[in-house]
Amino acid sequence: MGGTSIAAEPPVPGAPQVAEPGRLRRYAVAGAFLAPAFVLLGVWILYPAIYTIVRSFFGQSGFNDFAGIDNYKTLFSTSAITTAIKNNAIWVAVVPALITALGLIFAVLTEKVSWAVAFKTVVFMPMAISLFAAGVIWRIMDRQEPQLGTVNAFVQVFHDMFHPPGALSDAVPSTTNVSGSTTQGFVLRKPLGAGGVALLGVTAIPPTDVPKSAVQAVAPKADPHGITGVVWRDFKPGGGTPGKVESQELGLPGVKVELRDSSGKTVQSATTASNGTFAFKDVPSGQYRAAIGASTFAKPFSGVSWLGSQLITPAIIIAYIWVWAGFAMVVIAAGLAAIPRDVLEAARTDGAGEWQVFRRVTVPLLAPVLSVVFITMIINVLKVFDIVLSVAPESSQADANVIALAMWRTAFTQFNFGLGSAIAVFLFVLVVPVLTLNVRRFRREV
């Protein structure tokens, strides 16, 4: 394109050049420099924008099918699109604020450490990655099974702290001496007093459930002051006598055994040893029942369904924040660096604490930068598209829908150009007021 401008400049032979060449010639030169940009902007942005606005008032079949504002009515009454609008509202309400806040926190904290550059590089890095590839990454992170999905593996650590999984997942009593179910626990029918022995035999245990530490079960000795017992896998390959501890039958370690009084209240609990035995010491006189607690059968953490229809939007938002927090941090850190040190020092000398300095001096001085980040993020979030397509599996894409995605779907998978144009115009109308704020700022700079 550089050639155009050279051609536009005719050689001026001989004539001694004084300061001012012909005015028209100067305009022609300017025109030549501007022409390529104006052609592209005109053909690829200006004309299409007008076309799309006009097209949005016509039906699916084209300009012979004037539809008035029907497309806009359809837009607000089609559930796929209203879901998209609602989701985008959530995005706008949550994401810019979170990203700005995170950026501010990171920027302020990195000022206090010597390895700030390394930290900033790491957090900023996802900015270089496409939102689409970032989505692929998070789709791998967000898998449901805690042994496969990183996020759920992480959640599991906390979950197990408060709700530890039981030692067994399934079992049935081996004899009718024991009753109950995995949801209530198994209770020995016969009440016991001090000196009693509880034989809690269970069977039908999935082989994978038998703990590795399990050893040959042992029938416990009676304790005159307490109640002893054993929980064991009452199953012997090739047959055996149910209700009797025999060789080759394994004790079940880690089982929670409860001692319940006549009202059903648990008064003591114990955990079985590797040979399955347990003991309650110093049992007061009275009748008790020994029971395998229901917590033994507590289901292990099965994973949060991040990619399911309920949590898909939060899952995508997490991925998006991972990408954009670095942007906010870098821009805010630059703003922070521009704050004169002596202003902060003066506040500190006046006796302001770190928090007060932050709250009363730093944040107000950063306000313009924070608003820039915030506004930029609103615009980006309104146009969010690729990351939704890559995080959300097909089954939950309807629930994850956003305006830009609805526009692409409508126009280029259903080929409804009328409605597609209306969605594009709707997006345009949302973006304009926000971006005008930014452009105003640009102009002030000019």
Add this chain to the structure above:
Amino acid sequence: MSTITADAGRPVVLEESVAAKILRVVGKTPVHIFLVAIGLLWLVPTLGLLVVSILAPQSFTELGWWKIFAHPSLATWQNYHEIFQNHQITSSLVTTLEIAVGGTVLPIIIAALAGYAFAWLDFPGRDWLFVVVIGLLVVPLQMALIPIFKLYNTLHLYGNVFGLILFHTAFGLPFAVFLLRNFFVGIPKDILESARIDGASEARIFLRLILPLGLPAIASLAIFQFLWTWNDLLVALVFGGNTRPITVAIFTQLRSFSANIDIIAPAAFISLAIPLAVFFAFQRYFVQGLLAGSVK
């Protein structure tokens, strides 16, 4: 030199009482722990993708990628070996490169020409036109998809790399013109005036003075355009047809995510390795451009 100054400053630090020093270091420990945790949180996902990309596909459905640290023998180059034999993927990488290079060079040339005109040439309505160009930043590219789709079908630019490049160029222009014009305005007037008095043509001034002096801004812009076009999905999805950049090639595999993970993971990693390399090589320009675009 700087080490000497630092040494000169040291005695002052030593005067700090031991107790105060301990207090200062301990006081910062939570900050260090927090930042390390955040850093790990930001690093782990990308690391996860890298590990998944070197796992045999059956491992993906059987165990978490972090198990590779306990069983390093699970790692295999098989996926990468196969993906470089996969014609669809290799040709999509070539397409991506074509789009990214074209979509970077073309808008920079055109925007530099326009930016120079807006900064240093005199013509009626100059400032007003400049505002109009910046104003086009407001138009989301969704506004152009349908008409350009029709136009490309008529002009046979559908499925054509050049069509994609032109679209990226047009939508890159408003920001590019804004950035370059503002940079060019800062070039000292004397330099240009003396060149003009020496009889240099505007074309010559542009090539010999403006472009070299504008290099920092052009570099920032180039990185942005390159990342933007390299990472694009939507534009290629709409106009690309069978001309598929890597993002679209991966997109077509997403339907059976687990089954195709041996293609998806390495392809995704390759697709982000190049922008990451660009990022690390030109980080300074990247950040400068970012600040020019948002803070200024």
